[in-house]
Amino acid sequence: MTQELTSPTPARQSSGPGRGPRWWRDAVIYQVYVRSFADSDGDGVGDLRGVCERLPHLKDLGVDAVWLTPFYASPQADGGYDVADYRAVDPLFGDLQDADDLIRSAHEAGLRVIVDIVPNHTSDQHPWFQDPDLARTRYIFRPGKGANGELPPNDWESVFGGPAWTRTDRGDWYLHLFAPEQPDLDWDNPDVHAEFAAILRFWLDLGVDGFRIDVAHGMVKAPGLPDIGHGQQAKLIGTQVLPFFDQDGVHAIHRTWRRLLDSYDGDRIGVAEAWAPSAERLALYVRPDELHQAFNFQFLNADWHVDALRSVIDDSLAATASVGAPTTWVLSNHDVVRHTTRLGGSLDRARAATLLMLALPGSAYLYQGEELGLPEVTDLPDEVRQDPAFFRGGQGEFGIGAPRSGADTEPATDGPADPSGQDGFRDGCRVPLPWSGEHPPYGFGPGGSWLPQPADWRALTVAAQTGDPNSTLELYRSALALRRSLPGLGDGGMSWQPAPEGVLAFSRPGLLCTVNTLGRDVELPLPGQPLLSSAPARIDGGTAVLPGDSCIWWAI
Incomplete structure (x- = not known):
């Protein structure tokens, strides 16, 4: 007898500040790209009040914290990462009272708040x-x-x-390692150290729970500023130590900031956006006296293939274990091609990758809109582009996140018709979110949106997907609720289990995760009771039939 597997929806549970100390070791943190999340005043740009009004979505989703991209006073030459005043809110996003209201409202909703800090450079208007x-x-x-x-x-x-x-x-x-409007600071000057310590205290006193440190690998440059002797240097980032990135001197700065964070109550954290050439180099940023988390870009860039995935997972866990830190997993953010498109344009594969990530030990970051299965927008007209890399002829942020079809896989049939046409720039992942309605701006705000939304996003809105058991949104909600309800799933050990070719299988406390990376069905002995599946699967007697590009969680 053949039976189709169904996935029960667990009861939602509270999250956030009430979870106690060391919350960050297994937290699921949601990135809000403020200008594209929700617009409260109709100017077409998201703002802090818009975020505050949409906090119920994040609470219902089941995340533990929200990370806000820069909302500081800025000429906006690079989406706010060119800061003119680190203690003021840009009028585009509101004012300081709006920031205070958002932090308080998030805490009342059980959500912690992490804000961006940009220490490598300022605006030229600073x-x-x-x-x-x-x-x-x-x-x-x-x-x-x-x-x-x-x-x-x-x-x-x-x-x-x-x-x-x-x-x-x-x-x-x-x-200026980035745009000319973003001059690099000289961290050999003690005045720079003193100013940023004061900035961190300002926001900690306002109640933020931590900082995502932009370009955490970049503040220190090699003595003498030596030539590199290689063109297209963006392609070298993350492959080797460069004279302007991943210099050992950055760690002294992070140790100072760790002592400052530890002087406040409530487990305030530092998160490194650090590009390092190996998992071992990345682990240096999360030693016990440095930062708490570092984004795992090696995982983000891994091919959809058993060997590549297992290798990066093993390397990541071994490196962070050597310093007693959790591994921090991520699939998408505001600087890279959305993983629905990057993984061959396949929503099935993107859903499977998410369940894989959420079953791994440690903490995970979600980027706004991935819970809706949003693809990269690949057909933006040149006249609406705002990414400075587009105008300077670069290759996108660090030249990363280009679409890939993976190895030993069949061509994807859903998603963009030609994902290989994506140019690697960043506007396509920053298109404002669709919340409701049949037409743009899909409830983003009372006006339009600063980047145009596709006409076919009506089926991807939060409203359209809510309550649909087959939707990507409900898959995320169920996965996060299960992750919370299974003791030890977020932080703890894992062990690989035997599996057919093309399948990853590993066990966690109370759970077995199977991932079929092939584009076809694979059979294996029934491993347990199904808890959650990214795609419809079947039980045929004592055999489980795993669909192509799928992930299933089993109770064991």
């Missing part, structure tokens, strides 16, 4: 950079090469494309 004397002591200025100083000081390239140096009216050059 008061320090606007003062010529202060600028030359607190940023990195150098004389140029050539007979009249007409050449850049070295061969470093901007992540966004083009040289990493801009010449001033005085004839010298300043360093």
Whole structure:
């Protein structure tokens, strides 16, 4: 007799600050890209009040914390990552009272709040950079090469494309590893250290629960600023230690910040956005006296293949275990192609990858909209683009997140018709969320949206998916509720189990996870009672039939 597996929906449970100490070791943290989450005032740009009004969605989803991208005063040359005043809210997003209201409301809803801090660079409109004397002591200025100083000081390239140096009216050059409007700070200056310690205290005193540290690997540059001798340097990031990234000196800064975080109650945390060439180098950022978490970009970039996935999982767990830290998993964020598109344009594969991630030991980050199964928007007109990498001819943030079809897989049939056409820039993953309705802006706000939403997103809205047991949203809600209800699922050990070719199988306390990475059905002996499945599966006597590109959680 053949029986189709069904997945019960567990009861929702509370989350957030009430979970007690060391909450971050197994937390599920939801990234809000503020300008694209929810718009409260009709200007087409998301804001802090919009986030506050939509907190019930996050509570119902079942996450533990929210990470907010920068909402500080900024000319918005790079989506707010060019900060002019770290203690002020940009009027585009509201004011300081809105930030205070959001933090308080999130805590009342059982959600912790993590905010972005941008310490590698500021805006060129920051008061320090606007003062010529202060600028030359607190940023990195150098004389140029050539007979009249007409050449850049070295061969470093901007992540966004083009040289990493801009010449001033005085004839010298300043360093900007990103856009020219984002001059790099000189962390050899003690004034820079003192200012950022004061900034962290300002937001900790306001009640935030931690910081996601932008470019945590970038504040310290190699002495002498040596040439690299290689073009297309963005492609080297994350493959080797570079003279401007992953220098050992950054760890002294993070140790100082850890002591500051520990001086506050409530387990305040630091999260490193750090690109390192190996899991071992990444683990240095989460040693016991440094930061609490570091994004696992090796996992994000892994091919959809048993060997690649198992290798990156083993390497990641071994490296973090060596320093007593949890592993932090992520599949999508505001800088990379959404994983529905990146994994071959297959929603089935994206759903399976999510269940795999949520079954692994440690903490996980979700990017807004992935719970709706949103694909990358690959057909934005040039005239609406805002990513500075697009205008400078770069390859997107760090040149990462390009779509891939995976190895030994069949072509995907759903998602974008031609995922390989994605250009790797970042506007496509930042299109505002669809909340409800049949037409754009789908409840995003009372006006339009700063980037156009596809006309076929009506079936992907929160309202359309709520209550549909087959929807991606309800899959996320069920998975997070199960993760909470099974003791030890988030943090703890795991062990690999025998499985057919193309299938990953590993056990956790009370659970077996099976992942079929092939594009066809695979049979295996029935391992237990099904708890949750990313795709319809079948039981045929004592045999389980796993659909292609699927993940199933089994009670054992």
